[in-house]
Amino acid sequence: MQIQDLLKQTDKLPNVPDVVRELIQLLNNSKANYSDIAASVSHDQTISLKVLRVVNSAYFGLSRKISSIDEATVLLGMDKLKTLVIASGFSSSVSQVDGIKLPEFWAESFRVAELAQWFAKRTERVDADEAFTVGIVHNIGRLLLHLTEPDIAQDIYALVANRKASRLKAEHDLLGFTTQDAGKALMDLWKFPSGLGDAVQQHKRPFAEGDPIPLACVLNLACYISACIRTDRDLDLVRDGFPSAVAKAAGLSAGVIYELDDALMIGEGLNHLLG
Structure with missing residues (x-):
């Protein structure tokens, strides 16, 4: 495909x-x-x-x-x-998607967006508006897959849920590309600034293409903290698992690790938009 x-x-x-x-x-x-x-x-x-x-x-x-x-x-x-x-x-932008609970999907996207903006404001390498926008659309490729090929999307979900493959491997095996690749392609189709699409494409593995893009690094950190919030992870564990190399590539100081308790408080401010 x-x-x-x-x-x-x-x-x-x-x-x-x-x-x-x-x-x-x-x-x-x-x-x-x-x-x-x-x-x-x-x-x-x-x-x-x-x-x-x-x-x-x-x-x-x-x-x-x-x-x-x-x-x-x-x-x-x-x-x-x-x-x-x-x-x-x-x-x-969509009213119903097979296999995705849209309120949860967008609530997660909003949280990632606000977290990306929070990190961006602590580095001179990333524009806060761009960080917010890329957070909103970071998972748009998965939405695209569920809209266009719901059966394949369900097969990928089953492989991951049954621990038979990582999300990345399952997508490569069944699609030949990742949903991050699809997200970038959709953003290119919409003529969004190319840097946004590149960040979406690379945020899962910001070091895979050589020198990392700071915007992709900020998005990676935002997704990490959002997952910690979703799983109610203890602050000490959040700090232990914090990807410091990614933070450094984003231009963040080492001291940001001591501000993560503030980041963990970011949550549901934009969810009124879902009504």
Whole structure:
């Protein structure tokens, strides 16, 4: 099988709103006109309602109710609005997927995104907005596989669940490529910045292609901490297993290991977007 066999099934691909794609394509454009973006967001009723629900939640703790995207932009700033719009747009991109519980899938993606952003803010090598975005889409290849080839996706799951193969080996054996490869291909199709796709493709094994990409390293760390949160791992065990070489390649100081208790508190702030 080729990755293009998945991408050719255009009727099954996630339907990401245009305003979300536009925002992601503008991530590195310092001259972008974000007032036009805010106007586009306002015209997308689904995204606007979800974003305003989060803005008015305890997560932000604002002193008064916000009733418009323009108000949200003024009070929160475009950076926070971007993250909310991107998260909302992706979580609305599909309504049902065989073999995936979407609320759990997106809740995990949101947590990885916030963790990636947390790590990115502690290094000068990674942009925090890019880290958040790549966290949201880090598992989009698995979503693509379940949408287009649900039977193969189930076979891979069975091999992993029965401990007959690692996820990586099972995907290579049954597909000939990984879902990270598929994720990059889908992001390339959407014309997202190439660095985002490269990070998704390489984050599982950031040293496999030679010099690691800092964004891929940050994503690797975010996935590690998210797994620790999911399994309720003790802080000492989290520190013992922390991939210090990956952290160093991301440009993080050795002292970040003593801040991991804060990272472990990151959780469900964006889950209002799933309603």
